[in-house]
Amino acid sequence: MRDVAIIGVGMTKWGEIWEKSLRQMFVETAYEAIADAGIEKLDGMYVGSMSPGLFVGQEHIGALLADYLGQKNMPAGRVESACASGGLAVKCAFLDIASGNSNIILAGGVEKMTDVSGDGATYALATAADQEYEVFHGATFPGLYAMMARRHMHEFGTTRRQLSHVAVKNHENGSKNPLAQYPFKVTLEGVESSTMIADPLTILDCSPITDGAAAVILADMETAKKVARNNPLVKIIGIGHASDSIALHDRPSLSGLEATRLAGERAYKMSGKTPEDINVAEFHDCFTIAEIIVLEELGFCPKGKGGEFTEACNTHIGGKIPVNTSGGLKSKGHPVGATGVAQVIEITKQLRGECGDRQVEGAKVGLTQNMGGTGASSIVHIMEVL
């Protein structure tokens, strides 16, 4: 396999972007990544998007976006793995290059979620759970994660307050990210007294509905060195990907995320790194409880201790392992298909030293963890700056 580097990143402001269409958001973002890489032509493109069909009634966006990006005729397609679609696009791009099939590939993600009502968005998102045996009975995504949270509290004594610490920390980080959808700070009491969505999760435990896109350009190392301008090269050194039962009730344990543990093990093995080597990480905090469980499954703290570990400020910037310096899904926003790509962008910028107020000093190795549904898909990337 050939070595693969990230040579360009592009991301525009996330939020309720009513004035821009899916294609416009994507093309602006993708063009920014192409400009950042200093290239003109792509060999191909993978776009992660969970459900453009349900959100804007448009499928077949691979060809559509390739055309509007002025790259007609290149191989282009959409990949889907629910909220892990973006991570999957990066993995596909990596494999395309590592195999020798292509030299320069764009991995992008996009979701346009506010062209439908809240009900429409809830329906589209719920398609990532088991329609016939979970959603049929009235389960929602916050509800499914709430049932995981209650189990984690029951088995390990995780507290309501510890969940709040995740939201407070991620909003604190997000307040330093000008591209974040909700760049404001929240308080512990504010999280706990906000509107209840699915007990014990309040609205400030949940990631929002967001319009947004993100894009990275990957290239083989030889090409990367040739075209690289002043950007330090960031190499993808590990990829892990795993799946699990889509229905929560089919899993022996609800207080863990097996696919995330397996994806982590596979990425650590491929990269030769351990949790101690990671300087900065982006986790899939679709709900506060998710960040706590992912900390445990990726080996940053013992099983059951994610709440305590968070409360002790270990995941703050300046802590043992800064998590979600971008603000995470919580504050930065969660346009589902774009999230996995945006995580890779944040880590690339951290490793390049471009994060300003939220920079983790001296970060050399970073990790992203992106997951779909209630964790039935999980993709971990490990990156190192050269």
Place this chain on the structure above:
Amino acid sequence: MFPARIWREFPQRYRLEAVKNKDTGEVYFPPRYVSKDGKKFNGEKYILPDEGKIFTYTVIDVPPSQFKDEAPYVVCIVELTDGTKVTCQITDYQKEWLAIGKKVRLEFRRVQTDAHHGVISYGYKAVPAE
């Protein structure tokens, strides 16, 4: 919702029909055609027990549109006496009673309706059994 989609789930939703893997003793609900470790197996029809305990639960305050009139309602995962777990709603309960470990029984109930003139879907809901 297209009626065939509801109709084909009747054996599971109305009668709790599962499949037992005679080679390993595992129970699959809904039925599976290949075992969990990817093997062909000898299966037999098996009816799930209708008693179990609350494994975990949540109170849904913000519901999907077809459950608008019912919120807040409780969704739970029940661990049945044979170890099989199913997701469903809990009904006919008192708020103070609700807790992990409480005994419940699955009953045949109306689950949802598809708008004003659509199909009414029935299935199982859990009720207190202690």
